[in-house]
Structures are given as structure tokens and as C-alpha cells.
Amino acid sequence: MVSIAAQPYPFDFDPAHAALLIIDMQRDFLEPGGFGAALGNDPCVLRRLIAPISRLRAAARAAGMMVIHTREGHRPDLSDLPPAKRVRGRPTRAIGDPGPMGRLLVRGEAGHAIVPELAPAHDEPVIDKPGKGAFHATDLEAILHHRGIRQLVICGVTTEVCVQTTLREANDRGYECVVVSDGTGSYFPHFHQAALAMITAQGGIFGWVADEAAVLAALAKNEGGPAVNLPPAWDELRAVFYRYEAALVAGDFAALAAFFWASPHVVRYGLAEHQYGGDEIALYLEAQREIREKTDGVWMARDLAGTVVTTFGRDAGTASTLFRRNDSGRTGRQMQTWIRMAGRWRIVAAHVSFLDFEYPA
Numbered sequence: 001m002v003s004i005a006a007q008p009y010p011f012d013f014d015p016a017h018a019a020l021l022i023i024d025m026q027r028d029f030l031e032p033g034g035f036g037a038a039l040g041n042d043p044c045v046l047r048r049l050i051a052p053i054s055r056l057r058a059a060a061r062a063a064g065m066m067v068i069h070t071r072e073g074h075r076p077d078l079s080d081l082p083p084a085k086r087v088r089g090r091p092t093r094a095i096g097d098p099g100p101m102g103r104l105l106v107r108g109e110a111g112h113a114i115v116p117e118l119a120p121a122h123d124e125p126v127i128d129k130p131g132k133g134a135f136h137a138t139d140l141e142a143i144l145h146h147r148g149i150r151q152l153v154i155c156g157v158t159t160e161v162c163v164q165t166t167l168r169e170a171n172d173r174g175y176e177c178v179v180v181s182d183g184t185g186s187y188f189p190h191f192h193q194a195a196l197a198m199i200t201a202q203g204g205i206f207g208w209v210a211d212e213a214a215v216l217a218a219l220a221k222n223e224g225g226p227a228v229n230l231p232p233a234w235d236e237l238r239a240v241f242y243r244y245e246a247a248l249v250a251g252d253f254a255a256l257a258a259f260f261w262a263s264p265h266v267v268r269y270g271l272a273e274h275q276y277g278g279d280e281i282a283l284y285l286e287a288q289r290e291i292r293e294k295t296d297g298v299w300m301a302r303d304l305a306g307t308v309v310t311t312f313g314r315d316a317g318t319a320s321t322l323f324r325r326n327d328s329g330r331t332g333r334q335m336q337t338w339i340r341m342a343g344r345w346r347i348v349a350a351h352v353s354f355l356d357f358e359y360p361a
């Protein structure tokens with residue numbers, strides 16, 4: 001857990017279940033000749049946000065947080081552009097009209113692109129949205145759901161339009177959101193201030209507000225270490241651990257052997273023996289398999305307690321458990337280190353031992 005000093009009170013979050021959402025940092029809003037300018041605004045006032053958002057993105061990535069970008073824009077045929085949106089404000093240049101950066105707010109045009117300083121990395125989804133809110137008519141909610149994301153750190157432009165609309169959509173969908181006060185901005189400073197004040201009023205009616213320094217300080221406390229318990233890795237290793245357990249109690253030693261890395265670097269400490277290297281492990285498990293073959297019925301029955309599976313990044317993890325053998329009543333403990341290699345989780349170190357005492361309930 002990481003805690004950000006925020007208003008109206010600290011925002012506690014787990015980076016593995018949180019995403020940095022960067023709203024609409026597009027040339028159309030930040031450069032002359034784009035959509036923002038067509039609405040009568042000075043787009044350059046928003047360019048000061050590029051540096052803090054770059055820092056936030058680097059810190060989020062280092063902490064294992066997902067990073068998601070959005071872009072406001074429409075299909076080239078404007079079939080997803082509500083007529084009411086096109087005529088709003090009676091602009092001299094409307095959405096879809098040509099400009100120095102191509103057609104205003106149209107996907108694929110130069111002005112629609114995210115500014116080069118914040119160009120999305122290959123593993124950072126880009127949400128193309130036709131509305132001000134990032135949830136309306138997009139697959140953002142599906143992406144957040146599949147990645148187990150429940151909290152959002154939001155930055156980008158503009159505070160009272162796309163940032164606020166997205167925040168309200170997210171809040172109503174049950175996401176907890178913190179908006180970065182100096183990582184978001186408006187063409188109108190007083191609207192920026194008012195939008196932030198609305199979020200934190202009434203005990204945080206829409207969420208939290210924190211400044212960049214507070215977010216960076218909180219993320220740095222993660223010590224730049226790997227992301228813990230990322231949903232895909234953690235779900236996979238947990239499933240693998242229980243498959244190993246099922247093979248163990250079934251006495252399926254051929255299956256058990258396949259879980260161990262076939263390498264001289266593997267060490268296994270057993271109950272009454274130990275093995276150094278995959279060859280010794282293979283020999284031991286083969287001997288056990290032959291004993292099992294001559295045994296009828298149940299091989300082993302045991303209950304687990306206090307099982308903890310922890311993943312570090314996407315390819316490393318540990319599994320620790322206490323157990324009680326149902327046959328003898330003896331208790332013990334077991335610990336494994338798992339690494340994913342060529343797509344398969346393998347045990348690289350393991351230890352199992354009996355206890356001569358009852359473990360606490």
C-alpha cells in the first residue's frame with residue numbers, strides 16, 4: 001500500500017491495482033492551430049503540463065502502475081460526432097474542418113496525436129473517445145476490469161472539461177480517483193481552481209486531489225521495486241500453486257517433476273532428504289513415483305493454512321504455506337520460489353519441513 005498526502009484526506013492505494021490516466025495531451029489542445037485554439041483559447045498555457053506528466057508517468061511505470069492515455073477525436077467520416085457537438089459554440093472552424101495540423105479533432109490527423117514528449121509506449125493503451133468523458137462509448141471500463149484496476153491517478157487536460165467529466169464517470173462506476181492538481185490544467189485558471197475545489201468539497205464528493213510532489217513522494221516509497229501481485233501474474237501463479245498441490249496429494253510424481261526447473265541451480269530441501277540440481281530432483285521424484293506405483297488408494301491427505309502467494313513483477317513469485325497431514329496429524333511448512341521461464345512457471349528453490357508444534361490457528 002502507498003499513501004499519497006491528498007485533500008480531503010490521504011489517498012491509500014496499491015500500485016498493482018491502480019492506473020495513471022493521462023487525459024487528452026494532444027497537439028489539438030496544446031499547439032497553435034488546433035481545436036483548442038479554434039475555440040478561442042491560447043493552447044500554449046497547457047504546455048507546462050508536459051514536464052510534470054512525464055515525471056508522473058516515469059514514476060508510475062517504475063512502481064508497476066499501468067499507464068493509460070486518452071485522445072478526444074472522431075472518425076474521419078464524423079459518423080460518431082453528434083451534430084449538437086459540431087455546431088456548439090458556433091466556431092469559425094468546427095470539428096472536422098481543415099487546419100494547419102489536419103482536420104480538427106479527427107483521428108489519424110497530426111493534431112489528434114499525443115504530443116511527442118508523451119508518446120505512448122507500446123504497453124500503454126490509448127483510448128480513443130468521442131466524448132469528453134473517457135468511459136462514454138469506449139472500452140476503458142473493460143480494460144480496467146480485466147487488469148484489476150480499481151483506483152485512478154488522473155492528469156491531463158482540461159481540468160473542468162475532459163478531466164472532470166472522466167472523474168465523474170469513474171466515480172459513479174466505483175473507481176477511487178485522485179486528480180493531480182499541477183498535472184492538470186485549463187485555459188481558464190479560475191475554472192481549474194473551481195473544478196479542483198468541487199472534487200474535495202463535501203468530504204471528497206468525487207475523490208481526492210494531490211499535487212505532483214505528493215504523488216511522486218508516495219510512489220518513490222515503493223523504492224522502485226517490482227510491482228507486487230499484479231493481477232495477471234498473481235492469478236497465474238496462484239493457479240499453478242494449486243495445480244502443484246493437487247499433483248502432490250495425488251502422488252503424481254511425473255506431474256510434480258515438470259514443475260521444477262531442469263537446472264543445476266535448483267535446490268530442494270525435503271522432509272528427510274535434499275537435492276541439489278534438477279538431476280537429483282528428477283532421480284528423487286522418479287524413486288517416489290515407483291513407490292507410489294506400488295501403493296493403492298490415497299497417497300496423501302493434507303489441509304493447507306496460511307497460504308500466501310506473492311508475485312514480484314510479471315515473472316517471479318513465492319508460495320508459502322502451512323499444512324496439517326490428515327493421516328498423522330503432523331504439521332509442517334513449505335516454501336517455494338517460482339520463476340516464469342519461456343512462459344511456464346518453474347520452481348527454482350523449495351523447502352518443506354515438519355513442525356514439532358502446532359502452528360497457531
Ligand code: TIU
Pocket residue numbers: 023024029036039072132157158159161162163187
Ligand atoms: N480534452 C478536453 O478537455 N476537451 C476540451 O474540449 N476541453 C476544453 O477545455 N475545451
